Amino acid sequence: MSMLNNALSGLNAANIALTVSGQNVANADVEGYSRQQAQFKTSNVYLGGVEVASVDRIVDAFLNDDIWRTNSDLSYFQNKQTYLGFIEQVVGSDSLNLNNSITSLTSALNAAATTPDSNAYRQQFLSAAEGLMRDFGQINGALEGQLNKLNTQMSNVALEVTSLTKQIADVNASIGKAVANNQPSAELKDNRERLINQLSKHIGVSTVERSNGLVDISTLSGAPLVVGTKGSSIEVNGTTVSSNFLGQKFKLNEHVGGQFGGLISADTQVIQPTLASLNSLVADLADDINMALQSGFDLNNNAGIALFEYNATNPLGSIGINPNIGTDELAFKGSNTAGPGDNSNIANVISAMSGKGERFTLLVGDLAITSKQNQTSIATASSLNTNAVAARDSLSGVNLDEEAASLMHFQQMYSANARVISTADQMFNTLLQMF
Known part of the structure; x- marks a missing residue:
């Protein structure tokens, strides 16, 4: 069950991260929008898993x-x-x-x-x-x-x-x-x-x-x-x-x-x-x-x-x-x-x-x-x-190339965890057929 739970947690985390990146892309041209980023952490359960600890605004008070x-x-x-x-x-x-x-x-x-x-x-x-x-x-x-x-x-x-x-x-x-x-x-x-x-x-x-x-x-x-x-x-x-x-x-x-x-x-x-x-x-x-x-x-x-x-x-x-x-x-x-x-x-x-x-x-x-x-x-x-605006935008603004790379990464993360779930399902079905 730990394999299934780990994969499910990864699936959920990847889904949240995809949503965050999608929101960044959608708001790329909105003045004053600060890009957001999903922060991951290991789940506090036996044999772990992953969860989204927070979704943070990427800002720097000094730059503002x-x-x-x-x-x-x-x-x-x-x-x-x-x-x-x-x-x-x-x-x-x-x-x-x-x-x-x-x-x-x-x-x-x-x-x-x-x-x-x-x-x-x-x-x-x-x-x-x-x-x-x-x-x-x-x-x-x-x-x-x-x-x-x-x-x-x-x-x-x-x-x-x-x-x-x-x-x-x-x-x-x-x-x-x-x-x-x-x-x-x-x-x-x-x-x-x-x-x-x-x-x-x-x-x-x-x-x-x-x-x-x-x-x-x-x-x-x-x-x-x-x-x-x-x-x-x-x-x-x-x-x-x-x-x-x-x-x-x-x-x-x-x-x-x-x-x-x-x-x-x-x-x-x-x-x-x-x-x-x-x-x-x-x-x-x-x-x-x-x-x-x-x-x-x-x-x-x-x-x-x-x-x-x-x-x-x-x-x-x-x-x-x-x-x-x-x-x-x-x-x-x-x-x-x-x-x-x-x-x-x-x-x-x-x-x-x-x-x-x-x-x-x-x-x-x-x-x-x-x-x-x-x-x-x-x-x-x-x-x-x-220069001040450029410095702020380089940190807090949305870079479409970076977001495209993030979308691909989280899609792969989602697909990999989905495959783990599919594999685990096949293993359980095979084991059940043995009895």
């Missing part, structure tokens, strides 16, 4: 972590570049180059210096100043548009992350029940890994798997995203992002990684510094020109007045031409006793603009350098992510 980490890095740099590239293009465009507008102002002043009481030259200077205001307005509008776009995108990502954490928490609950009841959980775990893969593109993740099969997930800074069967929600207020878990709030910064990190970085490292630089440049330019004009006198021998006015809390977004100034009020004269041909204060106005163009050029250059460095980071992150 590598994919999630590189997913996060790639998404971080790509989303930052979306805003960085746009702002670099806007600020560095020929049509909005402040150097050109400042040059126009200087040219108008140089022309006025030849005939300082000429209404045409004075109007040319005012027109050049109005052109500068238009440039400021367009740049400010573009930056405000990016801030609005950033806020909308962050809000959408927050909804997506909140949905994913809830889905992962629900899958955790299903896995916990399956493990507790000794039921298959491979498909559930594959689904959970797919969800974590999606989550890692939005935010950097750190995972810890419990002995009961549940996975806890936190941000790279330690803020909880999923703990057991509970998921956190993400809140966005302007460009401030926080994770809310069971009433506790955790503020997230650019170091959180992923899409969120890239978007936060676009705000804190690109948009806000650019606004600060431009606001400083605008305020200094306006103040210096105003001061120079206020030190001179106009055509009517009155003390000069400011050309520009602005709100100190937002110079770029509020600067404009003083409505009280016209061609006669431009203080090009150096004293109130000088004749109408005096141009001695024009040199002070030109000097007031000195260095402002260089500051703008430096800003454009810094943006270009930062953009180039970020693009290099995108290329590096993309290569690392491709």
Whole structure:
């Protein structure tokens, strides 16, 4: 009987292994599917036999972590570049180059210096100043548009992350029940890994798997995203992002990684510094020109007045031409006793603009350098992510050639055990006929 029992156990084991290999082949093109493998062991009965000890998912937690980490890095740099590239293009465009507008102002002043009481030259200077205001307005509008776009995108990502954490928490609950009841959980775990893969593109993740099969997930800074069967929600207020878990709030910064990190970085490292630089440049330019004009006198021998006015809390977004100034009020004269041909204060106005163009050029250059460095980071992150996916697929992905060989092997195993059963049957029948 031991021969028959051994053969029967081998037949059953081979059948299970064939089913597993067949399932692998059927799911070869399913994204995120981890191939499975039947593990054999000797039966705990006299004279042995074989049985399937388990059907295991072939996975490596390190390889999955590598994919999630590189997913996060790639998404971080790509989303930052979306805003960085746009702002670099806007600020560095020929049509909005402040150097050109400042040059126009200087040219108008140089022309006025030849005939300082000429209404045409004075109007040319005012027109050049109005052109500068238009440039400021367009740049400010573009930056405000990016801030609005950033806020909308962050809000959408927050909804997506909140949905994913809830889905992962629900899958955790299903896995916990399956493990507790000794039921298959491979498909559930594959689904959970797919969800974590999606989550890692939005935010950097750190995972810890419990002995009961549940996975806890936190941000790279330690803020909880999923703990057991509970998921956190993400809140966005302007460009401030926080994770809310069971009433506790955790503020997230650019170091959180992923899409969120890239978007936060676009705000804190690109948009806000650019606004600060431009606001400083605008305020200094306006103040210096105003001061120079206020030190001179106009055509009517009155003390000069400011050309520009602005709100100190937002110079770029509020600067404009003083409505009280016209061609006669431009203080090009150096004293109130000088004749109408005096141009001695024009040199002070030109000097007031000195260095402002260089500051703008430096800003454009810094943006270009930062953009180039970020693009290099995108290329590096993309290569690392491709390698990480390839490494995971080489272990966990389905190789049809290997599965074909396994199918042949287990078919032979099945046939051999079936022949043993047939032989044993013939032997018993022969023995029975002898009596």
